[in-house]
Amino acid sequence: MKILFVAGEVFPLIKTGGLADVVGALPKAFRALGDEVRVLLPAYPEALARVVDPGTPLSLGDSLGYGEARLIPARMPDSSLEVFLLDCPEAFARPGGPYLDTEGRDWPDNFRRFALLSRVAALIGVAGGLIGWQPDIVHAHDWQTGLVPVYLRQWRGNAPGTVFTIHNLHYQGVFGADVLPEIAVDPAFNVMDGLEFYGNVSFLKAGLVYADRLTTVSPTYAREIQTHAFGCNLDGVVRQRAHSLRGILNGIDQDIWNPAADPAIAAPFSAADPSGKAVCKAALQRACGLAADPEAPLLGFLGRLVWQKGVDIVLAALPRILDLGFQVVMQGAGEAGLERLCREAAAAYPGRVAVHVGYDEDFAHRIEAGADVFVVPSRFEPCGLTQMYALRYGTLPVVRRTGGLADSVADVDESREGTGFVFDGETPEALAETLSRARRLYARPADWRAVQARAMDKDFSWRAAAVRTREVYESIKKNKP
Ligand code: ADP
Ligand code: GLC
Numbered sequence: 001m002k003i004l005f006v007a008g009e010v011f012p013l014i015k016t017g018g019l020a021d022v023v024g025a026l027p028k029a030f031r032a033l034g035d036e037v038r039v040l041l042p043a044y045p046e047a048l049a050r051v052v053d054p055g056t057p058l059s060l061g062d063s064l065g066y067g068e069a070r071l072i073p074a075r076m077p078d079s080s081l082e083v084f085l086l087d088c089p090e091a092f093a094r095p096g097g098p099y100l101d102t103e104g105r106d107w108p109d110n111f112r113r114f115a116l117l118s119r120v121a122a123l124i125g126v127a128g129g130l131i132g133w134q135p136d137i138v139h140a141h142d143w144q145t146g147l148v149p150v151y152l153r154q155w156r157g158n159a160p161g162t163v164f165t166i167h168n169l170h171y172q173g174v175f176g177a178d179v180l181p182e183i184a185v186d187p188a189f190n191v192m193d194g195l196e197f198y199g200n201v202s203f204l205k206a207g208l209v210y211a212d213r214l215t216t217v218s219p220t221y222a223r224e225i226q227t228h229a230f231g232c233n234l235d236g237v238v239r240q241r242a243h244s245l246r247g248i249l250n251g252i253d254q255d256i257w258n259p260a261a262d263p264a265i266a267a268p269f270s271a272a273d274p275s276g277k278a279v280c281k282a283a284l285q286r287a288c289g290l291a292a293d294p295e296a297p298l299l300g301f302l303g304r305l306v307w308q309k310g311v312d313i314v315l316a317a318l319p320r321i322l323d324l325g326f327q328v329v330m331q332g333a334g335e336a337g338l339e340r341l342c343r344e345a346a347a348a349y350p351g352r353v354a355v356h357v358g359y360d361e362d363f364a365h366r367i368e369a370g371a372d373v374f375v376v377p378s379r380f381e382p383c384g385l386t387q388m389y390a391l392r393y394g395t396l397p398v399v400r401r402t403g404g405l406a407d408s409v410a411d412v413d414e415s416r417e418g419t420g421f422v423f424d425g426e427t428p429e430a431l432a433e434t435l436s437r438a439r440r441l442y443a444r445p446a447d448w449r450a451v452q453a454r455a456m457d458k459d460f461s462w463r464a465a466a467v468r469t470r471e472v473y474e475s476i477k478k479n480k481p
Helices: 018-032 044-049 110-126 146-153 204-208 219-224 235-240 278-286 311-323 336-348 361-372 386-392 403-408 428-442 445-457 465-477
Strands: 002-006 036-040 058-062 068-075 083-089 139-140 163-164 173-175 201-202 213-216 245-247 297-303 328-336 353-357 373-376 397-400 419-422
Touching: 002 018, 002 110, 018 036, 018 139, 018 465, 036 110, 036 328, 044 083, 058 139, 058 297, 068 110, 083 110, 110 139, 110 146, 110 204, 139 146, 139 465, 146 163, 163 204, 163 465, 173 204, 201 204, 204 235, 213 403, 213 465, 219 245, 219 403, 235 445, 278 297, 297 311, 297 336, 311 328, 311 336, 311 428, 328 336, 328 361, 336 353, 361 386, 373 386, 373 428, 386 397, 386 403, 386 445, 397 403, 397 428, 419 428, 428 445
Parallel strands: 002 036, 002 139, 036 083, 139 163, 163 213, 213 245, 297 328, 297 373, 328 353, 373 397, 397 419
Antiparallel strands: 058 068, 068 083, 173 201
């Protein structure tokens, strides 16, 4: 099969979160199954600088008023997978991130930037002849690409099948309805059963309503988003499409997240020979100014500093966590208020709490490798990758029972196959109580090592997800005339 992935980010070209990891890794798993995936993303300066073998650009003319846009075929630096960069300097050659400016504000023309991306994906879908490659399926990811099936319907013709994956229902791409003429969307779509959303238009809802099939990134999240509590005001829409929705747990890139061959960590280790993990822990303590104590359990946190991730719950539980004897290392970037609270916690407990505010891919590997326990107290978590990385590095996860966290971690006190600790609710008390269970197991080294070995043995490769996603593609093909 020929599949075009389209997304706002892909690792290792550009990354703000797990979406990039998924879009970078899943195509490789399809390639192993004999399918051909190409990825379309904007030609951000970072992406342009990192691709290899760029080919002759194809002019797309002036679309949506940004001036000339071009399609640059190239390859990924690590996998030689083929990518198309949508080169339109007016839209994408800016300082700051893919979605936010240097001050952390949404780019004011995000509606137009990502409409352009979606439009070009649809164009490749109907007129692949232009580039000599016609996809059977266009697979769009998150709100930035929600308009892909809208443009395809607008143009009719011999359109490919469309899949829309919800990585996070909370980010919706909602704009005033007055943007529609500027992005050449037919006003006929601006109806309650279409992309209209409380008087505005929602790119996410467009994807939910008009794609042939929907997927999301874990079975539990697929159920949760049909409820009022997790549905972000779209649960009714999701319920209407429940028969077309499938929850498929993400995998992880086991080449990049491999403790036996990870260039970022102090010493390699594996389930068979875990001795290097102590070296990684000592190096991490040294690097963050924590007391060099091999016995103290070291708790790691890593993630975007936003309400979703529940970092405030960790901060509120800190006195109790420290009373249990833990050292704490945290890395994250995001909302200024949460960044400040994290810095204050580090200042309040020198030598016991270390905080790195910022984005650092290598240091993320060092935390996963060097910590003993990894905490993910998210209020909701569609899938979550960091807890799976932690399992692979023998760092036992403590997670809230939600979304992909519930689907990837089994509690040691609830299952003989347990690999971590799971708690309900979102109170600092529940978190501290569960960390005290972890602390008690940590005091029994032989039992701890047995759970670690089980965690490290878990298979989170992408193959299973690729096979299931392929079934979704097949079901579209079967139903197409
Ligand atoms: P989300 O996509 O909601 O941010 P995931 O757990 O799916 O959550 O993915 C987060 C990804 O981003 C992981 O690869 C994680 O290692 C990475 N990450 C998050 N924050 C940072 C940071 N401050 N520095 C380095 N990597 C980070
Ligand atoms: C989103 C979710 C996260 C998920 C990631 C990749 O950003 O917040 O839970 O793992 O997408 O699917």
